[in-house]
Amino acid sequence: MSIKSTAINNRRYLGNKYKLLPFITKTVNENCDSIDIFADLFAGTGAVSSAFPEKIIITNDILYSNYICNLAWFSPQQFDSLKIKNIIDFYNNLHVSENNYMSENFADTFFSAADCSKIGYIRNDIEQKFVEKNINEREKALLITSLLYAMDRIANTCGHYDAFRQGVTFDKKLELYYPNASNANNAQNRCFNQDINSIAKQIEADLVYLDPPYNSRQYCDAYHLLENVARWKQPEVKGIARKMNRQNLKSDYCTKFAPKTFEELISSLRCKYILLSYNNMSNKGNNRSNAKITDDEILRILGRKGSVQIFSEEYKTFTTGKSDIKGNKERLFLCVCK
Numbered sequence: 001m002s003i004k005s006t007a008i009n010n011r012r013y014l015g016n017k018y019k020l021l022p023f024i025t026k027t028v029n030e031n032c033d034s035i036d037i038f039a040d041l042f043a044g045t046g047a048v049s050s051a052f053p054e055k056i057i058i059t060n061d062i063l064y065s066n067y068i069c070n071l072a073w074f075s076p077q078q079f080d081s082l083k084i085k086n087i088i089d090f091y092n093n094l095h096v097s098e099n100n101y102m103s104e105n106f107a108d109t110f111f112s113a114a115d116c117s118k119i120g121y122i123r124n125d126i127e128q129k130f131v132e133k134n135i136n137e138r139e140k141a142l143l144i145t146s147l148l149y150a151m152d153r154i155a156n157t158c159g160h161y162d163a164f165r166q167g168v169t170f171d172k173k174l175e176l177y178y179p180n181a182s183n184a185n186n187a188q189n190r191c192f193n194q195d196i197n198s199i200a201k202q203i204e205a206d207l208v209y210l211d212p213p214y215n216s217r218q219y220c221d222a223y224h225l226l227e228n229v230a231r232w233k234q235p236e237v238k239g240i241a242r243k244m245n246r247q248n249l250k251s252d253y254c255t256k257f258a259p260k261t262f263e264e265l266i267s268s269l270r271c272k273y274i275l276l277s278y279n280n281m282s283n284k285g286n287n288r289s290n291a292k293i294t295d296d297e298i299l300r301i302l303g304r305k306g307s308v309q310i311f312s313e314e315y316k317t318f319t320t321g322k323s324d325i326k327g328n329k330e331r332l333f334l335c336v337c338k
């Protein structure tokens with residue numbers, strides 16, 4: 001059996017903070033005392049939580065696909081690594097050509113027809129293994145995570161699923177890697193899949209890290225296909241990009257309601273420190289890149305909660321080519337709550 005393994009950061013994700021981890025950990029270590037519970041409430045890939053393995057970790061994300069990955073990496077539930085490796089090895093050696101939801105809806109779009117058939121087969125099989133109690137919840141999350149990371153590695157996209165390139169030859173084949181997760185996670189770690197403004201009222205933490213979307217780009221649009229495969233409700237899909245209905249997954253943080261929603265969030269948080277990532281794209285790029293919350297609004301809202309300091313670092317940002325922004329600064333706003 002020869003299986004490659006994968007780490008948490010081996011996926012493409014808009015706004016992921018993997019490269020900023022040294023900056024984030026330094027800011028926390030030098031400015032925050034007695035942090036036992038670290039809550040990462042717009043967790044995305046979970047990369048930031050992974051930098052605080054000695055803390056009790058709480059993750060949350062509105063996308064189920066991120067929740068499932070966070071569960072795979074951070075859940076305290078035990079899993080059988082040999083069982084997972086054997087199943088992954090079996091999947092990698094499969095030759096399937098059946099018709100299923102994936103092949104019928106996505107053949108030769110983001111993936112070849114053959115890989116779509118295989119993705120559909122694997123996802124059905126994971127569900128069946130879970131229903132038949134051959135795998136537990138963590139093992140199911142690990143297998144779905146392995147599949148989502150494998151899809152991400154070969155997808156015919158530029159990192160997100162708004163569009164695919166027409167007429168390409170699909171030269172990369174689907175290969176699942178073993179997610180190198182730990183069986184020694186803190187027993188009190190918890191993962192959630194809710195809107196942040198509702199989870200905020202239910203938890204307490206020492207430090208809450210907030211990394212909201214900055215602009216009008218909805219994550220459920222960019223990652224609809226991973227979300228679809230993770231949920232596996234097999235909904236109707238529409239349009240060239242074959243998107244499902246995403247009405248319940250839209251975030252207010254990508255709309256004009258962002259400042260008000262952010263204000264409600266901050267007032268409901270129960271914690272000693274709030275650490276906020278928000279970049280300085282405000283009115284510098286094209287319309288879609290413009291930040292939804294201004295610096296003045298951030299300072300006013302955080303200022304009512306406690307005393308605020310700003311830390312910054314130069315950072316190269318993702319742009320679609322429509323805007324060319326140099327010298328972009330990634331900032332951390334640290335609020336020491338009253």
Ligand SMILES: C[S@@+](CC[C@H](N)C(=O)[O-])C[C@H]1O[C@@H](n2cnc3c(N)ncnc32)[C@H](O)[C@@H]1O
Pocket residue numbers: 013014015016017018041042043044045046047048060061062063066194195196197211212213214219220251252253
């Ligand atoms: C900038 S990304 C976070 C990236 C993350 N820090 C990382 O390193 O991967 C913002 C995340 O917030 C999530 N999100 C957006 N609106 C949300 C909401 N209202 N409640 C919970 N999560 C939300 C998105 O799905 C996305 O994963």
